[in-house]
Amino acid sequence: MGKGRRARVLRVIAPIVGAGLVLLACAGSSTAAPTSHRASYEIVLGVPGIPPVFLGVRPYIAWNHGFYEKFLGKTADIRIQDFTTGTDAMRAVQNGQIDLAWAPTPTVMAAMASGANLVAIEGMDTIDWRIGSIDPAISSCPALKGQTIGVDTVGGARYNALIGMLSKCGLTIGDVKTVNFPGAAGMNAQIAGQLQVNVDHIDEVQQIEAAGKKVTIPVKLTDVDHYQQYDMLVTTKDKLAQNRALYVNVIKGDIAATSWMYDPKNLAAASKTGQITGDSLAVSTSALRHYLGIKWWNVNASGLTVQRITRTLGEYLKLGAIPPGGNALTYKTMTDTSLWKDAWAAVGKQYAVPAARIGTYATANT
Numbered sequence: 001m002g003k004g005r006r007a008r009v010l011r012v013i014a015p016i017v018g019a020g021l022v023l024l025a026c027a028g029s030s031t032a033a034p035t036s037h038r039a040s041y042e043i044v045l046g047v048p049g050i051p052p053v054f055l056g057v058r059p060y061i062a063w064n065h066g067f068y069e070k071f072l073g074k075t076a077d078i079r080i081q082d083f084t085t086g087t088d089a090m091r092a093v094q095n096g097q098i099d100l101a102w103a104p105t106p107t108v109m110a111a112m113a114s115g116a117n118l119v120a121i122e123g124m125d126t127i128d129w130r131i132g133s134i135d136p137a138i139s140s141c142p143a144l145k146g147q148t149i150g151v152d153t154v155g156g157a158r159y160n161a162l163i164g165m166l167s168k169c170g171l172t173i174g175d176v177k178t179v180n181f182p183g184a185a186g187m188n189a190q191i192a193g194q195l196q197v198n199v200d201h202i203d204e205v206q207q208i209e210a211a212g213k214k215v216t217i218p219v220k221l222t223d224v225d226h227y228q229q230y231d232m233l234v235t236t237k238d239k240l241a242q243n244r245a246l247y248v249n250v251i252k253g254d255i256a257a258t259s260w261m262y263d264p265k266n267l268a269a270a271s272k273t274g275q276i277t278g279d280s281l282a283v284s285t286s287a288l289r290h291y292l293g294i295k296w297w298n299v300n301a302s303g304l305t306v307q308r309i310t311r312t313l314g315e316y317l318k319l320g321a322i323p324p325g326g327n328a329l330t331y332k333t334m335t336d337t338s339l340w341k342d343a344w345a346a347v348g349k350q351y352a353v354p355a356a357r358i359g360t361y362a363t364a365n366t
Contacts, residue, residue, distance in 0.1 A: 043078040043246060046089030046101035048157070049183035049277070050082045054203045054287060055102055055124065055231060057274045058297045062257035064273060070256070071249040071347075078250065084182045087156045090234060094118065099239055100250065104157030105229040105309070106316045112334060113326035119240060120232035120335045122251055123303035126296050127230045129161035129221040132200035134190050134213045141169035141219040148177040150186035150198035157231075158186075158199035160321050164228070165199075165219045167319060184278045190215075203287030207279050225315060229308040230296075232335075244339065251343040258297050259351035261288075262358065292361040299353050302340035306331045 047056040059080055062068050068078045081098060083089040089101035090108060094116055105123075112118055131149065133139060138147060144166065151158040163173050181189055187204040189195035191211040197218075200208075205215050221228060235247065261270050267288065274284030291297070309331055316322045 039072075039074055039077045041076045041243075041246070043072070043076050043100065043243070043250065044081050044098040045078060045250070046081050046083050046092055046098050046103075048083055048086035048089055048102060048104075050084055051184060051278050052082055052276055053183055054201055054274065054277050054279075054291065056080075056082070056276065057270070057288070058254065058257050058261065059102070060276055061261060061270060061273050062253040065257070065260065067256040067260070068250060068253035071252040072246065075249075076246050085152045085156045086231070087153055090118070093234055093236060093239075096236070096239075099243065100233055100235050100247065102231050103234055104160060105232050105312050106160040106321055107155060107157060108232050108234055109313055109316065109326055109329065109334070110155065110322045112329055113323045115325070117236045117238065118234045119237050120234050120304060121240070121247060121337075121339045122233035122254065122298065123229065123305075123309075123335075124231040124296060124298060125229055125301075125303050125305050125308050126294050127161075127221050127228045128202050128291075128294070128296065129158070129165065130200055130202070130205065130217050131162070131165055131197060131219050132190065132205050132208065132215045133197045133218055134193070134208065134215055135196040136214070136216060138197055139216040139218055141166070141171070144169075144197070144218055145171055145175050146177075147197050148179055148195075150181040150189060150195050151178045152182045152186075152199075153180050154178070155321075156182075160316065161221050162199050163319050163321050164224050164315065165221050168219050168224050188278075202290055203274075203277065203279055203283060206283045206286055210280060210283050225311060227308050227311050228315065229305070229312040232304070240336065248339045248343050248346075251340050252347050254298075255343060255347055255351050258299055259353050261297070262292060262299070262353045262361070264357075264360070289361055292358075294362075295358065299358060300344075300348070302337045304335045304337050304340070309334065 045059060047059055063080050072078060086103040087107050090103035092098045093101045108118060151162055186198035187207055190198055190208050208215050260266050271281060271285040271288050274288050275281060313326060313329060317326050
């Protein structure tokens with residue numbers, strides 16, 4: 001870390017209670033973060049999961065390694081706030097409690113269809129949802145009928161992914177029972193043998209197996225449609241108008257962090273940060289290689305692909321997870337890629353990830 005910085009061992013945990021109350025509690029962070037400049041404005045960035053899901057590894061790297069601080073300078077401080085689910089983080093943005101949040105795309109679209117004043121400024125295009133079963137008898141999509149399946153919350157990322165995956169064999173959400181296990185809670189319940197079936201990320205499957213439980217995958221969301229959109233970095237249109245230059249600098253930090261993550265010499269350090277998810281170091285390393293290989297975090301691009309966003313909107317309108325108001329949504333009304341373009345114009349030459357480096361990780365995961 002640069003001269004003049006001190007370690008700040010802090011992670012703020014904030015589940016949403018009701019429509020407008022945020023309860024704050026502190027917990028130890030696995031890595032040190034830059035000290036605050038005590039600037040006149042503090043950007044608060046919400047990420048899903050307590051502890052964070054693997055999506056949060058890049059924001060924490062950008063924060064802990066000073067990339068956000070580098071581009072924000074003394075104009076603003078930034079703080080990462082963990083939420084029980086991405087849905088909660090999104091609602092905190094809507095309520096004006098935080099500035100930015102990573103939130104699941106179908107959930108954001110459903111909120112927009114109901115009139116939420118949200119806009120996506122960055123994205124993650126690649127999906128990795130799968131249904132993981134520790135019961136060998138539940139090994140196919142049809143076998144899921146009547147089963148109890150762990151999700152995050154009704155309308156959340158895992159819940160909506162489950163709706164999509166069940167459609168592979170003609171099942172609906174009414175054909176199963178759901179139980180709420182936000183973040184890593186479902187993974188931990190499977191490890192403990194308390195939950196047989198859960199909507200999992202790949203790193204969660206790996207962690208369950210590392211704990212000695214064999215996991216079968218009855219269905220993946222990619223089995224339904226490989227080209228769905230995963231997650232969006234959202235703000236309100238009002239906040240965007242007020243803080244556009246600051247948010248461009250946040251995206252610069254993401255671009256720089258992504259470049260840093262793809263450098264093989266940083267794999268060990270990045271994997272240690274990945275342990276904020278509750279994964280072991282071995283699982284974190286394996287998962288990170290996988291996620292870099294599939295370009296899970298947007299690489300040299302905004303992560304807001306018109307084709308994927310349009311397909312996701314159409315798929316979840318058809319499945320009923322997005323209300324009819326979603327028919328009026330368009331790519332242009334849902335996204336603003338101009339911030340990412342401005343950020344890339346400023347730092348892309350320095351931080352572009354070479355194709356050969358991406359290919360190294362892709363080869364390792366074939």
